Amino acid sequence: MAATIAADELDFRDYVRPGDNLTWGQATAEPVTLTENLLRQRENLGGITCFIGITVADTVRPEHADHIRFVSYCGTGSNRALMRAGALDIYPGHYSSLPGLLTRGALATDVVLVQCSPADDQGRYSLGIAADYYAAAIDSARVVIAEVNDQVPFTYGQRYLTAADVDVVVHSARPPVQQQATPIGAQVRQVAAKAAELIEDGSTLQFGIGAVPEAVLAALGDKRDLGIHSGVLNDVAADLIEHGVVTNARKSVDRGVSVGGLLLGTRRLFDFAHRNPAVAVRPTSYTHDANLLAAQHNLVAINSAIEVDLTGQVNAEVAGGTYVGAVGGGAEFLRGAARSRGGIPIVALPSTASERSRIVAELSGPVSTSRADAGVFVTEYGVADLRGRTLAERQALMLTIAHPDHRKTLEEKLCGEP
Structure with a gap:
């Protein structure tokens, strides 16, 4: 006792x-x-x-x-x-x-x-x-x-x-810690709009943390019968459930229920989840289970990155020499979406940060997700689907979604090495 x-x-x-x-x-x-x-x-x-x-x-x-x-x-x-x-x-x-x-x-x-x-x-x-x-x-x-x-x-x-x-x-008897929504600027909204176009009615969503995934969710108001199976649930997800955009009606697993491991939001989210049978808070062993993710039809993984290179390698950990992110679950959800029937593994990010290109010839930090797991990349300039593409094809596609001011420099750095 x-x-x-x-x-x-x-x-x-x-x-x-x-x-x-x-x-x-x-x-x-x-x-x-x-x-x-x-x-x-x-x-x-x-x-x-x-x-x-x-x-x-x-x-x-x-x-x-x-x-x-x-x-x-x-x-x-x-x-x-x-x-x-x-x-x-x-x-x-x-x-x-x-x-x-x-x-x-x-x-x-x-x-x-x-x-x-x-x-x-x-x-x-x-x-x-x-x-x-x-x-x-x-x-x-x-x-x-x-x-x-x-x-x-x-x-x-x-x-x-x-x-x-x-x-x-x-x-x-104290208010739990709250996580306010990340401010979303015009550039991020443009990225989100491009990513939202890829998501079909009936898809099941996983989404990461930060401005870009939150902005993508906010851009899905015209979709129908979406589902959620994610490491986190946030205030925007609660809005989508409450407004009938997320019904989980077409999920292959946990039909009718939004699943997450952590409520990362404000009092609004906590109150929404309280004794709500449409929300399940489950452990990482469930939310990140590879076979369960693959079994979920039309799983769309929506994650972001600090930078990506021209072959599809992702750095989600280090910016400016400082460890600010994580390996996290990005690669696992991208793999799950890739194995899911009709799934889409998305990495979405603005093309620049403080005028520095986030599409790079060589990563400045570690490889958090390998190019073997590369899927669909989105910036405000478009979509580069690297699935099934060779190195040369990937480089050409990634150049099209880089900021125009940086494309020439990136092209000059291409070496064609595997």
Whole structure:
């Protein structure tokens, strides 16, 4: 039976041992009451490692690295400050590998911090805002500490917690962290309009994080019977469901239900998902399952990138020498869409950033997605479908969607090497 402790009485020394690995829900799913307490007590814990995901709240800061080693799969959000301070170590793996990373091996979780909704009449705590990758650690961790927040939505999914699953319960009543929509400019809207033209009625959508995927979703208001199977659900997705654009009526799997691993949005999204049987929050082992993605007919993967080269290689991690993105699930969803009957693997991005071409002859960062997985690329200048194309054909197609001011320079750098 779980012990109930007041937040100001929780002493992490009772549960955390020197050298332990900890993790918790990322972004809007962060149990802030618990993480704030943990960080305040850090110097008494004997040196620990914390695996963190996207950081939306300003909870984790560089000064906390004096007694904590921080590891993440991404450089997103507040993680950028950690990167600049040299206080963050990056795990450069596919998103689907994260559950395994946290349950076995060097980063296996000893203590997991969970944010839950209040229990229902069956005694079940919903994971609320996210099941995601960290839910896998609940069964393998030595200690599970739950923040039961009465403002967290009760969502449906594969997994619920009971008192038997939890070692400590701390009650809170505070608004969950919110992620506001990314501002969308004219150039991004043009990219989104081109991408939206590729999406047919009845398609099932996966979409990444950021301005471009959000803009593509916002451009789909005239579509019908779309479905959603994605790593994240956002406010725009809630709008599409509420307006009847997304019905999930033609999905091959989970018909009638929008599936996501993380509610990455605002109170509007949380309220929409609360006790809504049309929304399912499921773990990464489900949302990123390769066979399940392939089984979903007409799966359209909508992701973006920092830059792409003329053969279809994608850098989604490093910009200007700084780690700002992630390997993430982009390659996995692109592969899933490529295997899906009628699917389309899309990488959409503006052709330039601050007058610098994002279509390049040679990547300035790592290859996050290989050219073997190249699909359809979209900029405001058009669409380049690289599927089944040779290197020479790819280079010619990619030049057509580069900014006109950069095409001559890019063409001069072509070398024809494999």
